[in-house]
Amino acid sequence: MNKTKEVLITSFALFSLFFGAGNLILPPFLGYTSGNDWFIVTIGFAITAVLIPILGILAHAKLQGTMFDFGKKVSPLFSSIYCFLVYLIAISLPAPRTASVTHEIAIAPFFNNSTLLTSTIYFALVFVFVINRSKIIDLIGKFLTPLIGIILISIIFIGLITSPVAVSHTFLEAPIVNGILEGYQTFDAIGAVVVGAVIVISLNLKGNNTYYDRKELISKSGWIAGAGLLVIYAGLILCGSLFQSEFSEDATRIEVLTGLSNFTLGHFGTLLLSVLVALACFTTAVGIVVGTCDYVKVLFNNSQIAYIITAILSCIIGVLVGSYNVGFIIEIALPALMFIYPITIVLILLNVIPEKYASNLVFRVVVLITFIFSIPDFLKFLIPEEKIQSIIDIIPLANYSLGWLIPAFISFIFVNFYAFNMKKNI
Incomplete structure (x- = not known):
């Protein structure tokens, strides 16, 4: 063929x-x-x-x-x-x-x-x-x-x-x-x-x-x-x-x-x-x-x-x-999606970019931050939203179910900046 x-x-x-x-x-x-x-x-x-x-x-x-x-x-x-x-x-x-x-x-x-x-x-x-x-x-x-x-x-x-x-x-x-x-x-x-x-x-x-x-x-x-x-x-x-x-x-x-x-x-x-x-x-x-x-x-x-x-x-x-x-x-898929989708997106992006920007440390920190900040996104489909509204209000984009996005990006920049500085000091 x-x-x-x-x-x-x-x-x-x-x-x-x-x-x-x-x-x-x-x-x-x-x-x-x-x-x-x-x-x-x-x-x-x-x-x-x-x-x-x-x-x-x-x-x-x-x-x-x-x-x-x-x-x-x-x-x-x-x-x-x-x-x-x-x-x-x-x-x-x-x-x-x-x-x-x-x-x-x-x-x-x-x-x-x-x-x-x-x-x-x-x-x-x-x-x-x-x-x-x-x-x-x-x-x-x-x-x-x-x-x-x-x-x-x-x-x-x-x-x-x-x-x-x-x-x-x-x-x-x-x-x-x-x-x-x-x-x-x-x-x-x-x-x-x-x-x-x-x-x-x-x-x-x-x-x-x-x-x-x-x-x-x-x-x-x-x-x-x-x-x-x-x-x-x-x-x-x-x-x-x-x-x-x-x-x-x-x-x-x-x-x-x-x-x-x-x-x-x-x-x-x-x-x-x-x-x-x-x-x-x-x-x-x-x-x-x-x-x-x-x-x-x-x-x-x-x-x-x-x-x-x-x-x-x-x-x-x-x-x-x-x-x-x-x-x-x-309807029943929504909580599962809000839980697994942000982590999946982050893993895809980290695996596509060049290796020098995606060390093990970057993977660990960015995935952890993504998971933490996506918790309100899927919790609001499981419990009354007013119980976590105060948390949602202080996280950027959380009202749009994208509360993980900015923290994940910031953590990616920060960890890479830290890693490059550590290499320079060696």
């Missing part, structure tokens, strides 16, 4: 592994709520749903190991706990959510069956793909992604040329912050550290033996996949804002997405959207479960039995959680 073809197939696979339930239902709704501030919202959304995830892929291109390598500079114990939490969250929330979205959009309009039956069949198929591990990139990159792309581009193109002329007002108080936080709900930063490892192992299985060949392939594929995600997100957000007047003020995420497909593709759009949702969600679920199984397999000395058992347990969790509705899963 020539390099260009391999880069494209890997890019398509990455795009599909990223583009799942949240990536499909969140942008149109974000556009609907943003109205004439759609561009500002897109910038915020792109930071957490495109830029950070692609930097995560670049970090994998540099490390070429497992997710454990992302946190090992903090300490092996921290990295082990971090990996356990990320994989647990991934198989308990974003993976099952793909089954729930598939049921509500692709199955419920046509069949009167229970969500439990849908999630059971869905994860049975996921299991089949996960067991056929060595063929993942080709199956997804060659066949599934082109279908997803064609349907998405059709919805966006027709939406742009047939939409109402006027763009309405925004419902959002801080559009860029709303975009950033809604980007959390895609789980793509977490997805990057999970599926990036899937890509690395897949390339190893295919015989891409040199470090630099793999680094170049993964890096190029990451940027191409990122560009594709950005175009699709921007298009869906813009379409959501253009069709804002067509929806009621209490429209749900699912209603906006299905309405948009009907406005652009007519009644046939319902069928096409069903196919799109099923494909987009399925590829993401496969990527998450494969990533989890790969990691557990390494922990148990490349045991195939450990891989299969993990696949079975992941799919059982998927069946059970996936039987709940999308809104419920999104």
